[in-house]
Amino acid sequence: MVRGISLPGKRGGTLAARARYDNPGRVHRFARWPRRLGASLPGLLRPPGRADVRHRFGLERTLHDGAVADMSALALELGMISATVGDTHVEERIAAAQDRLTGILEDLRHVGTVIYPPVLATAGLGPGLLAVAEHRGLRILLDLPRTELSAEARSRTGLLVADHFHTLRPGSVVRVRVRGRRIVRVTITDREPGTRERREHRAVLRCA
Amino acid sequence: MRVAVAEDGALFREGLALLLQAAGHEVAGCYPDGDALVAAVAAEPVDVAILDIRMPPGPDGGLQTAERVRALRPDTGILLLSHYAETHYLMRVLEIGAERIGYRLKERVAGVRVLGDTLDRIAAGEIVIEPVLARRLVKGGASQTGTALASLSERETDVLRLMAEGRANNAIAGELYISAKAVEKHVAAIFTKLGLPGDATVHHRRVLAVLAFLQANRIDGAAP
Numbered sequence: 001m002v003r004g005i006s007l008p009g010k011r012g013g014t015l016a017a018r019a020r021y022d023n024p025g026r027v028h029r030f031a032r033w034p035r036r037l038g039a040s041l042p043g044l045l046r047p048p049g050r051a052d053v054r055h056r057f058g059l060e061r062t063l064h065d066g067a068v069a070d071m072s073a074l075a076l077e078l079g080m081i082s083a084t085v086g087d088t089h090v091e092e093r094i095a096a097a098q099d100r101l102t103g104i105l106e107d108l109r110h111v112g113t114v115i116y117p118p119v120l121a122t123a124g125l126g127p128g129l130l131a132v133a134e135h136r137g138l139r140i141l142l143d144l145p146r147t148e149l150s151a152e153a154r155s156r157t158g159l160l161v162a163d164h165f166h167t168l169r170p171g172s173v174v175r176v177r178v179r180g181r182r183i184v185r186v187t188i189t190d191r192e193p194g195t196r197e198r199r200e201h202r203a204v205l206r207c208a
Numbered sequence: 209m210r211v212a213v214a215e216d217g218a219l220f221r222e223g224l225a226l227l228l229q230a231a232g233h234e235v236a237g238c239y240p241d242g243d244a245l246v247a248a249v250a251a252e253p254v255d256v257a258i259l260d261i262r263m264p265p266g267p268d269g270g271l272q273t274a275e276r277v278r279a280l281r282p283d284t285g286i287l288l289l290s291h292y293a294e295t296h297y298l299m300r301v302l303e304i305g306a307e308r309i310g311y312r313l314k315e316r317v318a319g320v321r322v323l324g325d326t327l328d329r330i331a332a333g334e335i336v337i338e339p340v341l342a343r344r345l346v347k348g349g350a351s352q353t354g355t356a357l358a359s360l361s362e363r364e365t366d367v368l369r370l371m372a373e374g375r376a377n378n379a380i381a382g383e384l385y386i387s388a389k390a391v392e393k394h395v396a397a398i399f400t401k402l403g404l405p406g407d408a409t410v411h412h413r414r415v416l417a418v419l420a421f422l423q424a425n426r427i428d429g430a431a432p
Contacts, residue, residue: 064262064291065217068291072315073220075315076220076224076226078318079319079320080223080226082319082320083230098315098318109291112291112292118262119292119297121267122267123296130295131294131296134295
Protein backbone atom coordinates (compact mmCIF):
# COMPACT_ATOMS: atom_id res chain seq x y z
CA MET A 1 0.00 0.00 0.00
CA VAL A 2 1.26 3.45 -0.87
CA ARG A 3 0.49 6.18 1.55
CA GLY A 4 1.87 9.50 2.72
CA ILE A 5 4.52 9.98 0.03
CA SER A 6 4.51 13.75 -0.37
CA LEU A 7 6.15 15.14 -3.45
CA PRO A 8 5.50 18.57 -4.89
CA GLY A 9 2.93 18.32 -7.68
CA LYS A 10 0.74 20.57 -9.74
CA ARG A 11 -2.24 20.10 -7.46
CA GLY A 12 -0.23 19.17 -4.35
CA GLY A 13 -1.08 16.15 -2.11
CA THR A 14 0.40 12.67 -2.16
CA LEU A 15 1.20 10.61 -5.26
CA ALA A 16 -1.46 8.11 -4.35
CA ALA A 17 -4.04 10.88 -4.01
CA ARG A 18 -2.93 12.34 -7.31
CA ALA A 19 -3.28 8.97 -9.01
CA ARG A 20 -6.80 8.49 -7.68
CA TYR A 21 -7.76 12.01 -8.78
CA ASP A 22 -6.34 11.68 -12.31
CA ASN A 23 -7.57 8.21 -13.02
CA PRO A 24 -9.85 6.67 -10.41
CA GLY A 25 -9.28 2.91 -10.02
CA ARG A 26 -5.79 3.07 -11.47
CA VAL A 27 -2.51 3.55 -9.62
CA HIS A 28 -0.24 6.22 -11.01
CA ARG A 29 2.96 4.89 -12.53
CA PHE A 30 5.08 6.94 -10.11
CA ALA A 31 3.10 5.46 -7.25
CA ARG A 32 3.90 1.93 -8.43
CA TRP A 33 7.62 2.41 -7.87
CA PRO A 34 7.51 2.67 -4.10
CA ARG A 35 5.03 -0.20 -4.07
CA ARG A 36 7.48 -2.40 -5.97
CA LEU A 37 10.33 -1.07 -3.89
CA GLY A 38 8.41 -1.93 -0.73
CA ALA A 39 7.85 -5.49 -1.92
CA SER A 40 11.53 -6.01 -2.67
CA LEU A 41 12.88 -4.40 0.48
CA PRO A 42 13.87 -6.92 3.14
CA GLY A 43 11.36 -7.38 5.94
CA LEU A 44 12.73 -7.47 9.44
CA LEU A 45 12.08 -10.55 11.57
CA ARG A 46 11.98 -10.31 15.33
CA PRO A 47 14.22 -12.99 16.86
CA PRO A 48 13.05 -14.79 20.00
CA GLY A 49 14.73 -13.69 23.21
CA ARG A 50 16.72 -15.97 25.51
CA ALA A 51 13.80 -16.28 27.93
CA ASP A 52 11.41 -17.18 25.05
CA VAL A 53 13.76 -19.96 23.93
CA ARG A 54 14.04 -21.40 27.44
CA HIS A 55 10.28 -21.21 27.91
CA ARG A 56 9.52 -22.94 24.59
CA PHE A 57 12.13 -25.65 25.22
CA GLY A 58 10.59 -26.31 28.62
CA LEU A 59 7.08 -26.43 27.18
CA GLU A 60 8.06 -29.00 24.53
CA ARG A 61 9.86 -31.12 27.14
CA THR A 62 6.83 -31.00 29.41
CA LEU A 63 4.60 -32.06 26.54
CA HIS A 64 7.01 -34.82 25.46
CA ASP A 65 7.79 -36.22 28.90
CA GLY A 66 4.29 -35.64 30.23
CA ALA A 67 1.18 -35.99 28.09
CA VAL A 68 2.84 -37.68 25.08
CA ALA A 69 4.78 -40.20 27.18
CA ASP A 70 1.73 -41.01 29.31
CA MET A 71 -0.46 -41.52 26.25
CA SER A 72 2.13 -43.81 24.66
CA ALA A 73 2.17 -45.83 27.87
CA LEU A 74 -1.64 -45.91 27.75
CA ALA A 75 -1.45 -47.28 24.21
CA LEU A 76 0.79 -50.08 25.52
CA GLU A 77 -1.65 -50.81 28.32
CA LEU A 78 -4.50 -51.06 25.83
CA GLY A 79 -2.35 -53.45 23.80
CA MET A 80 -1.81 -55.57 26.93
CA ILE A 81 -5.55 -55.66 27.69
CA SER A 82 -6.27 -56.60 24.09
CA ALA A 83 -3.79 -59.51 24.32
CA THR A 84 -5.50 -60.95 27.38
CA VAL A 85 -9.17 -60.29 26.74
CA GLY A 86 -9.90 -63.10 24.21
CA ASP A 87 -13.08 -61.48 22.87
CA THR A 88 -13.07 -60.33 19.23
CA HIS A 89 -15.65 -57.60 19.77
CA VAL A 90 -13.74 -56.11 22.70
CA GLU A 91 -10.46 -56.42 20.77
CA GLU A 92 -11.99 -54.39 17.93
CA ARG A 93 -13.15 -51.69 20.32
CA ILE A 94 -9.70 -51.55 21.92
CA ALA A 95 -8.11 -51.30 18.47
CA ALA A 96 -10.45 -48.39 17.65
CA ALA A 97 -9.46 -46.69 20.93
CA GLN A 98 -5.79 -47.19 20.07
CA ASP A 99 -6.39 -45.60 16.66
CA ARG A 100 -7.97 -42.57 18.31
CA LEU A 101 -5.04 -42.37 20.69
CA THR A 102 -2.64 -42.47 17.73
CA GLY A 103 -4.53 -39.56 16.14
CA ILE A 104 -4.32 -37.51 19.33
CA LEU A 105 -0.60 -38.26 19.59
CA GLU A 106 -0.14 -37.08 16.00
CA ASP A 107 -1.78 -33.76 16.94
CA LEU A 108 0.36 -33.39 20.07
CA ARG A 109 3.45 -34.24 18.04
CA HIS A 110 2.60 -31.45 15.60
CA VAL A 111 2.12 -28.98 18.46
CA GLY A 112 5.44 -30.06 20.00
CA THR A 113 7.25 -29.58 16.70
CA VAL A 114 5.89 -26.03 16.36
CA ILE A 115 6.82 -25.12 19.96
CA TYR A 116 10.38 -26.41 19.66
CA PRO A 117 11.47 -28.70 16.80
CA PRO A 118 12.86 -31.88 18.43
CA VAL A 119 15.68 -32.31 15.91
CA LEU A 120 16.79 -28.72 16.57
CA ALA A 121 17.06 -29.62 20.26
CA THR A 122 18.98 -32.85 19.72
CA ALA A 123 20.98 -32.40 16.51
CA GLY A 124 21.48 -28.66 15.96
CA LEU A 125 20.66 -25.95 13.46
CA GLY A 126 21.10 -27.63 10.04
CA PRO A 127 19.32 -30.93 10.75
CA GLY A 128 16.67 -29.07 12.78
CA LEU A 129 15.78 -26.72 9.92
CA LEU A 130 15.82 -29.57 7.39
CA ALA A 131 13.36 -31.49 9.56
CA VAL A 132 10.97 -28.53 9.84
CA ALA A 133 11.21 -27.88 6.08
CA GLU A 134 10.42 -31.53 5.39
CA HIS A 135 7.32 -31.43 7.58
CA ARG A 136 6.19 -28.20 5.90
CA GLY A 137 6.88 -29.51 2.38
CA LEU A 138 9.42 -26.74 1.64
CA ARG A 139 12.39 -26.93 -0.70
CA ILE A 140 15.33 -25.36 1.05
CA LEU A 141 18.92 -24.39 0.53
CA LEU A 142 20.92 -23.83 3.70
CA ASP A 143 24.02 -21.64 3.77
CA LEU A 144 25.29 -21.94 7.34
CA PRO A 145 28.59 -20.94 8.96
CA ARG A 146 31.30 -23.58 8.79
CA THR A 147 32.16 -23.12 12.43
CA GLU A 148 29.73 -24.29 15.06
CA LEU A 149 27.50 -21.60 16.58
CA SER A 150 27.08 -21.33 20.34
CA ALA A 151 24.14 -23.18 21.89
CA GLU A 152 22.25 -19.92 22.40
CA ALA A 153 22.86 -18.75 18.82
CA ARG A 154 21.82 -22.16 17.44
CA SER A 155 18.55 -22.27 19.34
CA ARG A 156 17.53 -18.62 18.79
CA THR A 157 18.44 -18.69 15.10
CA GLY A 158 16.77 -22.07 14.66
CA LEU A 159 13.51 -20.94 16.24
CA LEU A 160 13.54 -17.68 14.26
CA VAL A 161 13.87 -19.52 10.94
CA ALA A 162 11.54 -22.38 11.92
CA ASP A 163 8.82 -19.89 12.90
CA HIS A 164 9.18 -18.25 9.49
CA PHE A 165 8.93 -21.66 7.78
CA HIS A 166 5.55 -22.15 9.46
CA THR A 167 4.22 -19.05 7.66
CA LEU A 168 5.09 -20.40 4.20
CA ARG A 169 2.92 -22.48 1.88
CA PRO A 170 4.02 -26.04 1.07
CA GLY A 171 6.14 -26.13 -2.09
CA SER A 172 7.79 -22.77 -1.33
CA VAL A 173 11.47 -22.48 -2.20
CA VAL A 174 13.57 -21.01 0.61
CA ARG A 175 17.18 -20.01 0.96
CA VAL A 176 18.57 -19.43 4.45
CA ARG A 177 21.90 -17.70 4.96
CA VAL A 178 23.42 -17.38 8.42
CA ARG A 179 26.64 -15.54 9.18
CA GLY A 180 28.51 -14.34 12.26
CA ARG A 181 29.06 -15.77 15.72
CA ARG A 182 28.33 -13.22 18.44
CA ILE A 183 26.37 -10.95 16.13
CA VAL A 184 24.45 -13.44 14.00
CA ARG A 185 22.98 -12.15 10.73
CA VAL A 186 20.17 -14.16 9.17
CA THR A 187 18.83 -13.67 5.64
CA ILE A 188 15.85 -15.69 4.41
CA THR A 189 14.78 -15.48 0.78
CA ASP A 190 11.61 -17.26 -0.20
CA ARG A 191 9.39 -17.73 -3.20
CA GLU A 192 5.94 -19.23 -2.82
CA PRO A 193 4.59 -21.66 -5.44
CA GLY A 194 2.80 -20.03 -8.35
CA THR A 195 4.57 -16.69 -7.88
CA ARG A 196 7.76 -15.25 -9.32
CA GLU A 197 8.21 -12.72 -6.56
CA ARG A 198 11.07 -13.28 -4.16
CA ARG A 199 10.75 -11.97 -0.65
CA GLU A 200 13.66 -11.27 1.61
CA HIS A 201 13.64 -11.20 5.39
CA ARG A 202 16.47 -10.30 7.68
CA ALA A 203 17.28 -10.48 11.35
CA VAL A 204 20.24 -9.70 13.55
CA LEU A 205 20.80 -11.49 16.84
CA ARG A 206 23.23 -10.46 19.53
CA CYS A 207 24.32 -13.68 21.24
CA ALA A 208 26.52 -14.27 24.27
CA MET B 209 13.90 -64.19 22.19
CA ARG B 210 15.96 -62.42 24.88
CA VAL B 211 15.25 -58.70 24.89
CA ALA B 212 16.73 -55.82 26.91
CA VAL B 213 14.97 -52.45 27.24
CA ALA B 214 16.46 -48.99 27.86
CA GLU B 215 13.87 -46.25 28.36
CA ASP B 216 13.85 -43.30 30.78
CA GLY B 217 10.07 -43.16 31.12
CA ALA B 218 9.17 -45.59 33.92
CA LEU B 219 5.56 -46.07 32.83
CA PHE B 220 6.41 -46.88 29.23
CA ARG B 221 9.36 -49.08 30.27
CA GLU B 222 7.19 -51.21 32.55
CA GLY B 223 4.39 -51.42 29.98
CA LEU B 224 6.82 -52.51 27.29
CA ALA B 225 8.26 -55.22 29.54
CA LEU B 226 4.76 -56.58 30.20
CA LEU B 227 3.89 -56.53 26.51
CA LEU B 228 7.14 -58.34 25.63
CA GLN B 229 6.35 -61.04 28.17
CA ALA B 230 2.81 -61.32 26.80
CA ALA B 231 4.34 -61.79 23.33
CA GLY B 232 6.37 -64.71 24.70
CA HIS B 233 9.76 -63.02 24.93
CA GLU B 234 12.21 -63.13 27.79
CA VAL B 235 12.97 -59.69 29.23
CA ALA B 236 16.67 -59.81 30.14
CA GLY B 237 16.54 -56.41 31.85
CA CYS B 238 14.96 -52.94 31.90
CA TYR B 239 17.21 -49.90 32.33
CA PRO B 240 16.57 -46.15 32.69
CA ASP B 241 19.57 -45.08 30.57
CA GLY B 242 21.98 -46.16 27.87
CA ASP B 243 25.03 -46.70 30.07
CA ALA B 244 23.24 -49.34 32.17
CA LEU B 245 22.09 -51.14 29.02
CA VAL B 246 25.62 -51.21 27.54
CA ALA B 247 26.98 -52.64 30.79
CA ALA B 248 24.29 -55.35 30.82
CA VAL B 249 24.78 -56.28 27.14
CA ALA B 250 28.55 -56.44 27.66
CA ALA B 251 28.04 -58.89 30.53
CA GLU B 252 25.44 -61.07 28.83
CA PRO B 253 24.31 -60.92 25.19
CA VAL B 254 20.69 -60.43 24.15
CA ASP B 255 18.95 -61.05 20.82
CA VAL B 256 17.44 -57.58 20.54
CA ALA B 257 17.96 -54.33 22.47
CA ILE B 258 15.09 -51.84 22.51
CA LEU B 259 16.13 -48.22 23.08
CA ASP B 260 14.39 -44.87 23.40
CA ILE B 261 16.10 -42.27 21.19
CA ARG B 262 15.70 -39.37 23.62
CA MET B 263 17.11 -40.68 26.88
CA PRO B 264 20.30 -40.24 28.94
CA PRO B 265 23.18 -39.97 28.28
CA GLY B 266 22.77 -36.86 26.10
CA PRO B 267 19.86 -35.42 24.13
CA ASP B 268 19.82 -38.37 21.73
CA GLY B 269 21.41 -40.90 24.07
CA GLY B 270 19.55 -43.81 22.49
CA LEU B 271 21.40 -43.35 19.20
CA GLN B 272 24.78 -43.08 20.95
CA THR B 273 23.97 -46.19 22.97
CA ALA B 274 22.91 -48.08 19.83
CA GLU B 275 26.31 -47.29 18.26
CA ARG B 276 28.05 -48.66 21.34
CA VAL B 277 25.89 -51.80 21.41
CA ARG B 278 26.51 -52.40 17.69
CA ALA B 279 30.30 -52.01 18.20
CA LEU B 280 30.23 -54.28 21.25
CA ARG B 281 27.88 -56.99 19.93
CA PRO B 282 27.43 -56.68 16.14
CA ASP B 283 24.94 -59.60 16.07
CA THR B 284 22.54 -57.96 18.52
CA GLY B 285 19.39 -56.60 16.90
CA ILE B 286 18.52 -52.98 17.74
CA LEU B 287 15.07 -51.39 17.84
CA LEU B 288 15.02 -47.61 18.36
CA LEU B 289 11.77 -46.06 19.53
CA SER B 290 10.76 -42.41 19.47
CA HIS B 291 7.77 -40.12 19.80
CA TYR B 292 8.87 -38.45 16.55
CA ALA B 293 9.23 -39.90 13.04
CA GLU B 294 12.10 -37.82 11.66
CA THR B 295 14.29 -38.38 8.61
CA HIS B 296 17.31 -37.15 10.56
CA TYR B 297 16.91 -39.95 13.09
CA LEU B 298 16.36 -42.47 10.31
CA MET B 299 19.61 -41.41 8.64
CA ARG B 300 21.43 -41.80 11.95
CA VAL B 301 19.87 -45.24 12.40
CA LEU B 302 21.01 -46.30 8.91
CA GLU B 303 24.50 -44.99 9.67
CA ILE B 304 24.62 -47.31 12.68
CA GLY B 305 23.78 -50.28 10.52
CA ALA B 306 21.82 -51.60 7.58
CA GLU B 307 21.00 -54.97 9.11
CA ARG B 308 19.16 -56.13 12.22
CA ILE B 309 17.98 -52.63 13.06
CA GLY B 310 14.67 -50.79 13.29
CA TYR B 311 13.16 -47.36 13.98
CA ARG B 312 9.53 -47.09 14.99
CA LEU B 313 7.13 -44.75 16.74
CA LYS B 314 6.41 -45.75 20.33
CA GLU B 315 2.64 -45.97 20.07
CA ARG B 316 2.85 -48.00 16.86
CA VAL B 317 4.38 -51.02 18.59
CA ALA B 318 1.66 -51.09 21.25
CA GLY B 319 0.33 -54.50 20.32
CA VAL B 320 1.55 -58.06 20.83
CA ARG B 321 1.37 -58.91 17.12
CA VAL B 322 3.01 -55.77 15.74
CA LEU B 323 5.75 -55.81 18.39
CA GLY B 324 6.41 -59.52 17.76
CA ASP B 325 6.53 -58.98 13.99
CA THR B 326 8.94 -56.04 14.37
CA LEU B 327 11.30 -58.01 16.62
CA ASP B 328 11.16 -61.12 14.40
CA ARG B 329 12.08 -59.13 11.32
CA ILE B 330 14.97 -57.39 13.10
CA ALA B 331 16.26 -60.71 14.46
CA ALA B 332 16.04 -62.12 10.92
CA GLY B 333 18.41 -59.39 9.71
CA GLU B 334 15.94 -56.93 8.17
CA ILE B 335 15.73 -53.14 8.52
CA VAL B 336 12.35 -52.12 9.92
CA ILE B 337 11.34 -48.51 9.32
CA GLU B 338 8.18 -46.86 10.60
CA PRO B 339 5.75 -47.22 7.67
CA VAL B 340 4.35 -43.70 8.21
CA LEU B 341 7.83 -42.26 7.73
CA ALA B 342 8.67 -44.45 4.74
CA ARG B 343 5.38 -43.57 3.02
CA ARG B 344 5.76 -39.85 3.68
CA LEU B 345 9.30 -39.81 2.34
CA VAL B 346 8.62 -41.86 -0.78
CA LYS B 347 5.53 -39.79 -1.58
CA GLY B 348 7.41 -36.52 -1.07
CA GLY B 349 10.43 -37.66 -3.05
CA ALA B 350 8.43 -38.92 -6.01
CA SER B 351 6.42 -35.71 -6.26
CA GLN B 352 9.49 -33.67 -7.03
CA THR B 353 10.18 -33.18 -10.70
CA GLY B 354 13.59 -33.30 -12.27
CA THR B 355 14.99 -35.93 -9.91
CA ALA B 356 15.90 -39.51 -10.73
CA LEU B 357 13.13 -40.58 -8.37
CA ALA B 358 10.56 -38.77 -10.49
CA SER B 359 11.44 -41.12 -13.35
CA LEU B 360 10.26 -44.17 -11.38
CA SER B 361 6.97 -45.71 -12.44
CA GLU B 362 4.09 -45.98 -9.97
CA ARG B 363 4.81 -49.68 -9.42
CA GLU B 364 8.53 -49.05 -8.94
CA THR B 365 7.70 -46.34 -6.38
CA ASP B 366 5.51 -48.87 -4.54
CA VAL B 367 8.40 -51.36 -4.55
CA LEU B 368 10.82 -48.66 -3.30
CA ARG B 369 8.39 -47.70 -0.53
CA LEU B 370 8.27 -51.31 0.66
CA MET B 371 12.06 -51.59 0.35
CA ALA B 372 12.28 -48.49 2.55
CA GLU B 373 10.08 -50.29 5.08
CA GLY B 374 12.72 -53.04 5.13
CA ARG B 375 10.69 -55.69 3.28
CA ALA B 376 12.46 -58.52 1.48
CA ASN B 377 11.57 -59.35 -2.15
CA ASN B 378 9.19 -62.18 -1.19
CA ALA B 379 7.35 -59.94 1.26
CA ILE B 380 7.07 -57.19 -1.38
CA ALA B 381 5.69 -59.72 -3.86
CA GLY B 382 3.08 -60.81 -1.30
CA GLU B 383 2.12 -57.23 -0.52
CA LEU B 384 1.70 -56.17 -4.16
CA TYR B 385 0.24 -59.49 -5.41
CA ILE B 386 2.99 -59.97 -8.01
CA SER B 387 5.63 -62.66 -8.48
CA ALA B 388 9.04 -62.50 -6.82
CA LYS B 389 10.55 -62.46 -10.32
CA ALA B 390 8.54 -59.32 -11.16
CA VAL B 391 9.79 -57.69 -7.94
CA GLU B 392 13.39 -58.49 -8.93
CA LYS B 393 12.73 -56.84 -12.30
CA HIS B 394 11.34 -53.69 -10.64
CA VAL B 395 14.24 -53.57 -8.18
CA ALA B 396 16.73 -53.82 -11.07
CA ALA B 397 14.89 -50.99 -12.87
CA ILE B 398 15.06 -48.84 -9.70
CA PHE B 399 18.82 -49.44 -9.42
CA THR B 400 19.29 -48.47 -13.07
CA LYS B 401 17.14 -45.34 -12.89
CA LEU B 402 18.81 -44.18 -9.67
CA GLY B 403 22.21 -44.78 -11.27
CA LEU B 404 23.43 -47.13 -8.57
CA PRO B 405 26.70 -48.91 -9.38
CA GLY B 406 26.38 -52.48 -10.63
CA ASP B 407 29.45 -53.82 -8.84
CA ALA B 408 28.01 -53.39 -5.34
CA THR B 409 26.32 -56.29 -3.63
CA VAL B 410 22.56 -56.52 -4.06
CA HIS B 411 21.94 -55.80 -0.39
CA HIS B 412 24.20 -52.75 -0.44
CA ARG B 413 22.37 -51.40 -3.47
CA ARG B 414 19.04 -51.78 -1.69
CA VAL B 415 20.28 -49.58 1.13
CA LEU B 416 21.74 -47.11 -1.37
CA ALA B 417 18.40 -46.95 -3.19
CA VAL B 418 16.58 -46.05 0.04
CA LEU B 419 19.28 -43.56 1.02
CA ALA B 420 19.20 -41.97 -2.44
CA PHE B 421 15.57 -41.05 -2.15
CA LEU B 422 15.88 -39.98 1.47
CA GLN B 423 18.74 -37.64 0.65
CA ALA B 424 17.00 -36.30 -2.48
CA ASN B 425 13.97 -35.53 -0.38
CA ARG B 426 15.85 -33.79 2.39
CA ILE B 427 17.76 -31.16 0.42
CA ASP B 428 16.63 -29.64 -2.80
CA GLY B 429 19.43 -27.59 -4.26
CA ALA B 430 17.17 -25.14 -6.10
CA ALA B 431 17.71 -21.57 -4.96
CA PRO B 432 14.69 -19.28 -4.74
